[in-house]
Amino acid sequence: MQSVVKAASVGQLAKASCLGVPANTALPAAAVAGPAKTYKKDGVLTSGSMSRLLPGKEGQMRIMSGISVGTQVRSIHAGNVDVPDFSYYRRSATKDPTSDNKSSIENRNAFSYVMAGTLGVSGAYTAKALVNQFVSSWSASQDVLALAKIEIKLADIPEGKNMTFKWRGKPLFIRHRTAEEIERERAIDASTLRDPQTDEDRVQQAEWLVILGVCTHLGCVPIANAGEFGGYYCPCHGSHYDASGRIRKGPAPLNLEVPVHEFMDEGTLIVG
Structure with missing residues (x-):
């Protein structure tokens, strides 16, 4: 050409x-x-x-x-071309050249319905598996789930002391408060505080304070048993917290966060 x-x-x-x-x-x-x-x-x-x-x-x-x-x-080429025979692939109901389509319509419809139903169910199952796989990829890994909860023996923390634990990548403060600290913190008028909260609202048992050791200003880690109010002090920008974890002085806008926790009967604390 x-x-x-x-x-x-x-x-x-x-x-x-x-x-x-x-x-x-x-x-x-x-x-x-x-x-x-x-x-x-x-x-x-x-x-x-x-x-x-x-x-x-x-x-x-x-x-x-x-x-x-x-x-x-x-x-x-003319007359010497072999025409292939596709009878093997045809359904039995359609092989008779003298039959009309009405006599085999039920069989053909049944076959079509079965094929459509099979493909529909297979497609739905495949779509469900793909969606589950995609959603599960957003879930936390096994090592993260293992740290989702922490169990602490309260008998290991003496009175008047604060112990730090690692929970979900953050410092966790557990404070065994004395009777003087409890009395002092409950005598504070919550309406005078920057982030008004009573001491009763922040603790489940009066002698145990459970808070996250993350300053609410810029995320620094405060120092326990320090500051002007005998609670926690953040040396980065001078935020002072009392023994209930409430902000009393400095740039921090909120009190220290109280995580979800539960006291067990055998003297065990579960956080998470």
Whole structure:
């Protein structure tokens, strides 16, 4: 085809026509009406040289040229092509050529319904598995879940002392308060505080204070048993907290956070 286009572009072919001829038959008179021109000029392909480029048997004429018309002759197959048999793949109800479609519509509909239902259930199950996998990828890992709760033996903390534990990557303060600290903190008027909270609202048992050791100003870790109010002191920016973890002086806007915790009967504290 490229050769034909190249030759036509330089004016070697004024017109061209194609003629299909069955195999093993005589060529029509128009196709053999004269010898082929085989001249070549300036290296340009001629009709004779293009004839050798067309598909066909050796010695078979594939292109003829008249005075002003070039005729292309190509053989086609007729009568010797095997038609494949697809009976094996057809349903039994449709193999009879004399039956109408109404006699097999129930069988065909049943097959269609079964296939549609099977594909629907499979698709729904696959979609559910993908969604579950995607959502579960957002869940916390096993090592994080293992630290979701912490169990603390309260008997190991002496009275008047503060112990620090690591919980969910944060410092956890457990303070065993004395009777003097409890009395002092409960005597404070909550309405005068920056973040008003009574001591009773922040503890479940009066002698035990459970708070997170994270300053509410910029997230620093306060120092226990320090500051002007005998509770906690953040040296980074000078925030002072009392023995109930309430902000009393400095830039911190809120009290120290009290996490979810529960006291067990056997003297065990569970945080989380």
